[in-house]
Amino acid sequence: MTNVFIVVISFLLVVTLVQLVRVGQLLGDIRKKDFNIVTESDNKRQSFLMLIVGLTFLTSCVWQYFAWNPLLLPSASSEHGVIIDELMRFTMILIISVFFLLHLFLFYFLHKYKKSSDKHKAYYYTHNNKLEFIWTIVPAIILTGVILYGLNVWDRITNADTSEASVIEVYGKQFGWSARYPGEDQKLGSYDYKLVGGANALGIDIDDENSLDDKVTRELHLVEGKPVLLKLRSQDIIHSAFMPHFRVQMNCVPGMTTQFTFTPTKTTKEMKMLEGDDFEYVLLCNKICGVAHYNMQMKVVVETQEEYDAWLLKQNTLSEKLLTQK
Amino acid sequence: MSDHHNETFLSKYIFSLDHKMIAKQFLITGMFMGVVGMLMSILFRLQLSNPGESFAVLEWFLGEKWAPGGVLDPNMYLALVTMHGTILIFWVLTAGLTGTFANFLIPLQIGARDMASGFINMLSYWFFFAATVVLLTSLFVETGPAAAGWTIYPPLSALPQAIPGSGLGQDLWLIAMTLFIVSSLLGGLNYIVTILNLRTKGMSMTRLPLVMWALFIVAILGVLSFPVLLSASLLLVFDRTFGTSFYLSDIVIAGEALHHTGGSPILFEHLFWFLGHPEVYIILLPALGIVSEVISVNSRKPIFGYKAMVISLMAIAFLSFIVWGHHMFITGMDPFLGSVFTFTTLLIAIPSAVKVFNYLATLWRGSIRFTPAMLFAIGFVSTFITGGLTGIVLGDSALDINVHDTYFVVGHFHIVMGLSAIYGMFAGVYHWFPKMYGKMMNKKLGYIHFWVTFISAYGVFFPMHFLGLAGLPRRYYSNTAFPMFEGLTNINEIITFFAIVGGIVQVLFIFNFFYSIFYGTKASKNPWGSTTLEWTTPIERIHGNWPGEIPTVKRWAYDYSKPGYDIDFVPQTESLKEGEEEH
Amino acid sequence: MDLNLKNTTYKQLLWIGMASITLFFAGLTSAVIVRSSESGWQDISMPKYFWYSTLVIILGSIFLIISKKTVKSGKNPADYIFLSFVCGVTFAIFQFKGWSSLVEQGKFFVGEGSSPASSFLYVITFAHLIHVIGGLISIFVTYTKSVNLKYSKENYLGIELTSIYWHFLDILWIYLFAFLLYII
Numbered sequence A: 001m002t003n004v005f006i007v008v009i010s011f012l013l014v015v016t017l018v019q020l021v022r023v024g025q026l027l028g029d030i031r032k033k034d035f036n037i038v039t040e041s042d043n044k045r046q047s048f049l050m051l052i053v054g055l056t057f058l059t060s061c062v063w064q065y066f067a068w069n070p071l072l073l074p075s076a077s078s079e080h081g082v083i084i085d086e087l088m089r090f091t092m093i094l095i096i097s098v099f100f101l102l103h104l105f106l107f108y109f110l111h112k113y114k115k116s117s118d119k120h121k122a123y124y125y126t127h128n129n130k131l132e133f134i135w136t137i138v139p140a141i142i143l144t145g146v147i148l149y150g151l152n153v154w155d156r157i158t159n160a161d162t163s164e165a166s167v168i169e170v171y172g173k174q175f176g177w178s179a180r181y182p183g184e185d186q187k188l189g190s191y192d193y194k195l196v197g198g199a200n201a202l203g204i205d206i207d208d209e210n211s212l213d214d215k216v217t218r219e220l221h222l223v224e225g226k227p228v229l230l231k232l233r234s235q236d237i238i239h240s241a242f243m244p245h246f247r248v249q250m251n252c253v254p255g256m257t258t259q260f261t262f263t264p265t266k267t268t269k270e271m272k273m274l275e276g277d278d279f280e281y282v283l284l285c286n287k288i289c290g291v292a293h294y295n296m297q298m299k300v301v302v303e304t305q306e307e308y309d310a311w312l313l314k315q316n317t318l319s320e321k322l323l324t325q326k
Numbered sequence B: 001m002s003d004h005h006n007e008t009f010l011s012k013y014i015f016s017l018d019h020k021m022i023a024k025q026f027l028i029t030g031m032f033m034g035v036v037g038m039l040m041s042i043l044f045r046l047q048l049s050n051p052g053e054s055f056a057v058l059e060w061f062l063g064e065k066w067a068p069g070g071v072l073d074p075n076m077y078l079a080l081v082t083m084h085g086t087i088l089i090f091w092v093l094t095a096g097l098t099g100t101f102a103n104f105l106i107p108l109q110i111g112a113r114d115m116a117s118g119f120i121n122m123l124s125y126w127f128f129f130a131a132t133v134v135l136l137t138s139l140f141v142e143t144g145p146a147a148a149g150w151t152i153y154p155p156l157s158a159l160p161q162a163i164p165g166s167g168l169g170q171d172l173w174l175i176a177m178t179l180f181i182v183s184s185l186l187g188g189l190n191y192i193v194t195i196l197n198l199r200t201k202g203m204s205m206t207r208l209p210l211v212m213w214a215l216f217i218v219a220i221l222g223v224l225s226f227p228v229l230l231s232a233s234l235l236l237v238f239d240r241t242f243g244t245s246f247y248l249s250d251i252v253i254a255g256e257a258l259h260h261t262g263g264s265p266i267l268f269e270h271l272f273w274f275l276g277h278p279e280v281y282i283i284l285l286p287a288l289g290i291v292s293e294v295i296s297v298n299s300r301k302p303i304f305g306y307k308a309m310v311i312s313l314m315a316i317a318f319l320s321f322i323v324w325g326h327h328m329f330i331t332g333m334d335p336f337l338g339s340v341f342t343f344t345t346l347l348i349a350i351p352s353a354v355k356v357f358n359y360l361a362t363l364w365r366g367s368i369r370f371t372p373a374m375l376f377a378i379g380f381v382s383t384f385i386t387g388g389l390t391g392i393v394l395g396d397s398a399l400d401i402n403v404h405d406t407y408f409v410v411g412h413f414h415i416v417m418g419l420s421a422i423y424g425m426f427a428g429v430y431h432w433f434p435k436m437y438g439k440m441m442n443k444k445l446g447y448i449h450f451w452v453t454f455i456s457a458y459g460v461f462f463p464m465h466f467l468g469l470a471g472l473p474r475r476y477y478s479n480t481a482f483p484m485f486e487g488l489t490n491i492n493e494i495i496t497f498f499a500i501v502g503g504i505v506q507v508l509f510i511f512n513f514f515y516s517i518f519y520g521t522k523a524s525k526n527p528w529g530s531t532t533l534e535w536t537t538p539i540e541r542i543h544g545n546w547p548g549e550i551p552t553v554k555r556w557a558y559d560y561s562k563p564g565y566d567i568d569f570v571p572q573t574e575s576l577k578e579g580e581e582e583h
Numbered sequence C: 001m002d003l004n005l006k007n008t009t010y011k012q013l014l015w016i017g018m019a020s021i022t023l024f025f026a027g028l029t030s031a032v033i034v035r036s037s038e039s040g041w042q043d044i045s046m047p048k049y050f051w052y053s054t055l056v057i058i059l060g061s062i063f064l065i066i067s068k069k070t071v072k073s074g075k076n077p078a079d080y081i082f083l084s085f086v087c088g089v090t091f092a093i094f095q096f097k098g099w100s101s102l103v104e105q106g107k108f109f110v111g112e113g114s115s116p117a118s119s120f121l122y123v124i125t126f127a128h129l130i131h132v133i134g135g136l137i138s139i140f141v142t143y144t145k146s147v148n149l150k151y152s153k154e155n156y157l158g159i160e161l162t163s164i165y166w167h168f169l170d171i172l173w174i175y176l177f178a179f180l181l182y183i184i
Ligand code: HEM
Pocket: B038, B041, B042, B045, B081, B082, B084, B085, B086, B088, B089, B093, B148, B149, B150, B151, B410, B414, B417, B418, B419, B422, B460, B474, B475, B476, B477, B499, B502, B503
């Protein structure tokens, strides 16, 4: 029934359109001029609309900013995240000002220089080398600043000192994450993808003595103020470990190991006080990886050293796990 | 040369060698694919704003299998996103845009009777047509169409165990893409050679209208970058079907350890983006060219800084080959390489800025006439500014860490590439429709089409930046799995609302287009008062374009409102007066 | 189109087409470079047949140069074109021989005994051979045309195009072969 209804309505709409357009054309015929040629009054109307819609658009951008700002990510919970945020603020202020400036020019020119009467003539002006040179060189200088600032931040992030960092492995597969802690010896055991299976979900080589005290967990716990070096691996396809609150993201690629170093600065508890009780840090997957890509996550907890030690103590080592399995 | 009396239906409309007919074939196929791609986006937008809810339309379009009970299946979601991206990027905005305007305008604007090789030109269309058929066929296979994203990163695209779309659907995708690449190479060859050799007397390269320059440079970009995608796909095909290990290594999937070792998925990303980034400019440059033309004609003013416009086109094209790494900042690439790519990427902002300033300078003290084409050209300038600026965020490797692959990217590329190019295409269609069909398009409908499109397009894509800054990843079937994204549903609803409105108003355009072909008012020979050569041809379509001699060109293409003339445009065929400077 | 314009147009079409093909192979070979800089890359020694095929493809080029000289001096070049066709076919045969000697060495395209290096080797030589087959077809067409006296002192565009393309294949092969020798 609804289908019939939709068909009938669409048909009527098309008929109305045709009739309206016809009427317009007939009127044009009567007045002996083509109805589709743009007239001065069209120019006035359209340029006025341009001004109104344009300004409304700009206003709505401001509105969006104020309305949705609270939904955005809270300020960074990591050391390098803070400098990323600063760079972001700088870049945003720059591009938003240029955005407004250029749009205001655009809408103003369109309104001001509309063809409002037959006598209105354009000014024949083909080029001006000096002007063009200026507006090549000025963006070039500004961009040099942006580039230098950006590269400086990038350099500090990618060349972070890893000597103090504790190493944790993050392992992704369709569709979940696990973390591996090195245990007492501070060394992660070696692995081989052919060993994956059964209880050994990460393919760890149990004959390697470094592996025995490794701990595999379903949550990622980090210590406040202590640098970590994440080693990232994937079992099947490319995933991406994304921790937006820390401004951390790195792809996990099968067949290789990637890494990212950072230092968390705010505990989960602190964040709960700032952001509300249901706040949790997460690690989510940010590279299309299949049917449950949208739900591939791991809880991340930042805590004090004592809490961390207590938590880690409770986790089973690999040897315990595999022994109980056998 | 008017030998069109003895044409059959087949040789006139189907296997035509006439560039104008081939252009129309590209345009109509492109428009059809545009409708398909747009519809797909509306279907998956419904799921994004109302996760898990049931919609009769979904079941109606996708059937019981992919939308059981009217709820979109997550695999189908990814398939729709993939096909949507593929169709819009390659079918609509590469073939549909360049294919239409290069074929239509090149011979007409440079003063040639046809393309250098009409036969290659026809082949180009029919390869494209075959590609279209294969791609659409893939919508109906049992395991669904390709679903690994339009970037088809392996291993996801290589392993049917990873996602069902990587079975037959991905095979068909690759076949379609191969046919597509052949089509664009054949087209590109032809465009380059035609512009180089068949210019009429007096039409030096420096007198070419900017749209010719844009199409010329695009053809070069295509001819140099598409083969690399072909080699990337070839290796992918071998990995998929013969079990080689170019891209695959150390994989355990569905409980089985695969034999592949030694491959590298990152290798594919390098090869893919070596095409992929120039592809973005292959989409954008024709629009830049069209818009330059339309703005100049309708401001009744020469385009400001012709030389700078040409040089910046070249600079953009050149730089586009050395920035591909900005898509790979977080793949674990060498940080130094990352710095290099940041540097080259941000450099592109300079020629882009020059273009924007020159557009504004062209409008300054113009005598602006608001045709629908002009409105879309203005829309282009606006989206090019907006999208270009967010590119400065994404090109900065340090900032990209946190916005990479989020909705910020989706907002950015839709505005700078999707909307800009679509606006360019609309501007071109409205502007050259009188030349194509000898009729005018309805002005009022054009106005309504523009305003609703302009408002709803920003309504769709501007809020996406906020989603991205809230951390929402793209290619997510729903945002309900994370409490941190709960507040975003509101934004998603707004986006979907505007997407539907924007989608519906395109019906008006299609109506206007076909209605005007048949019942539009008759166009005069040069309805916009334009200087370029195409407007010196007769209104009727004839083989060979000009009934007698091809006109000779005496001046550049932008003599609008030149002092010393009574009318406000001087056609390119008019001789310079005694003592008159060219420009 | 007048003859002169036709000549330049078709030659340009060919040149740009060849630029395109070059980028296709540049894609493949740069893939090898990227891959070979990673761990686990093993070199392969080239079978001797690839040396022979290098000689033969160059010989083919020489015959085409001679046939162009011949047609320019007003004689029928059919015999030389035929000889270059024979060279082309021999080239193809040597490529197959080369592959079978690789197989004998235990270097396979896929499966056990294959490595990224060997897979790349097959793909690159195979892709080149596909282009050679295109060249053979065009030599064959030129041959039949010259047997049917379609060419003259003034009009020998077909021969020119064919020989440009064949020289290109020739140089491409030398590049690929040198590349394979040193990198794989
Ligand atoms: C009504 C208009 C459109 C709407 C509502 C729309 C919406 C969307 C959305 C929401 C996505 C992201 C989905 C996700 O990542 O989960 C998307 C992806 C995409 N869209 Fe659009 N889009 C529209 C028009 C266009 C146009 C004009 C282009 C042309 C460039 C385009 C190209 C793409 C591409 C390339 C992707 C990425 C596909 C992928 O991830 O593989 N879209 N679109």
